[in-house]
Structures are given as C-alpha cells and as structure tokens.
Amino acid sequence: MIAKVWNKVWKFTGVDQTNIYFLDLDKKIIIDCGNRSDNNLAEQFLGKAVDFNQIQIVIFTHLHYDHIGCFDLFKNAKFYASSEEIEDFKARKTVVGNLKEEFLQKLDLKLKPIELIFEDLTISGLKIVKTPGHTRGSLCVWYPEEQILFSGDTLFGNKMFGRTDLPTSVPFELNKSIVKLVDYNFRILCPGHDY
Numbered sequence: 001m002i003a004k005v006w007n008k009v010w011k012f013t014g015v016d017q018t019n020i021y022f023l024d025l026d027k028k029i030i031i032d033c034g035n036r037s038d039n040n041l042a043e044q045f046l047g048k049a050v051d052f053n054q055i056q057i058v059i060f061t062h063l064h065y066d067h068i069g070c071f072d073l074f075k076n077a078k079f080y081a082s083s084e085e086i087e088d089f090k091a092r093k094t095v096v097g098n099l100k101e102e103f104l105q106k107l108d109l110k111l112k113p114i115e116l117i118f119e120d121l122t123i124s125g126l127k128i129v130k131t132p133g134h135t136r137g138s139l140c141v142w143y144p145e146e147q148i149l150f151s152g153d154t155l156f157g158n159k160m161f162g163r164t165d166l167p168t169s170v171p172f173e174l175n176k177s178i179v180k181l182v183d184y185n186f187r188i189l190c191p192g193h194d195y
C-alpha cells in the first residue's frame, strides 16, 4: 500500500494500481492524487510518511479522474498541471469518471498552469517534461539528482505506453514523447499505475 521507492521518494498504490507519489525535497511535493475511493487509505498510509498540511506543491501529470481523486487531502498546497491540460479539464473534455461536478469545480478554482513556475527554473531540483500523447497536456517529472522519472500514464513499467484513444489524446504525438523520455536514461521509473 505504501512503499519507499528511494531516498526521499514514497509511493502509495491504491485502486486500479494507481500511484500517488510523495517527494520529501526542500519543498514537500505530491505527484498525482489517485482515485476518489482511496481518500481514506491514502490518508491512513501516506499520512505516516508526511503531514498532509505540510504539502506545498501538487503536480498533476494529467487530469484524468484517477489522478485527481484525493486532491482535497492537501489543504495548503498549490496545484499545478500544464496549461493545455487545465484548458481541457475546465472544458470537461478530459475523462472525469463519476466525480461530481461540484468536486471538479473545487479543483477548477485551484489549478495553476505549471508554466508559471517552471518557465526557466526547476522547483526543488525537479524538471517538467511535456509529453503529449495519452492526453494533449500530459507531462512527466524528472528528478535528475536521483535519475528518477515520474511518467504518469505516458510510459508504464513493462515498457507499455498509455492509451491514446481517449477524448483528449493526441496519438500522433506519443512517439515523439517516448523518444524524448528515452533520452533521460532514467534509473528508476515511477509510472502513474503499476500495471
């Protein structure tokens, strides 16, 4: 349910083998927020590694329902996704599953384009890599110091790629994104799901 991936990196795995990552860097950072139904378990298990009130930054690799479900556990965080992803989410073009409109609207108000903070700098040593394919606004997070790649639903552990038949997918872009990722020569892959 919770595992230490590496120094300073924790992972909670919930329903549908969906992962929430916690990075204990000079800022406390969450990558993706899992399924709504994992709310209690995420709090119970990941809550052992960190006080959620101390989480400063949440980065979404993309805004599908199974990556945003527990966002409201992190009351003091700022929430970032790519500007393309936010645009599609606010237009309700992304896959939101059975999450209630009221819940989605709460997230609408909090989302900020990641370009604002990542334009020329990195945050706590992390780098954002835009990887359109699974969705138009998908991104990956690169942690160079430890050579760890957080790949969302773009790339999975068994060398499988994310689906590109969803409403905001851009199938013709995925190959380019994968080639880009190979260049990073990662030592540890932290995908959005442990398929």
Ligand SMILES: [Zn+2]
Residues within 6 Å of the ligand: 062, 064, 134, 153
């Ligand atoms: Zn997805």
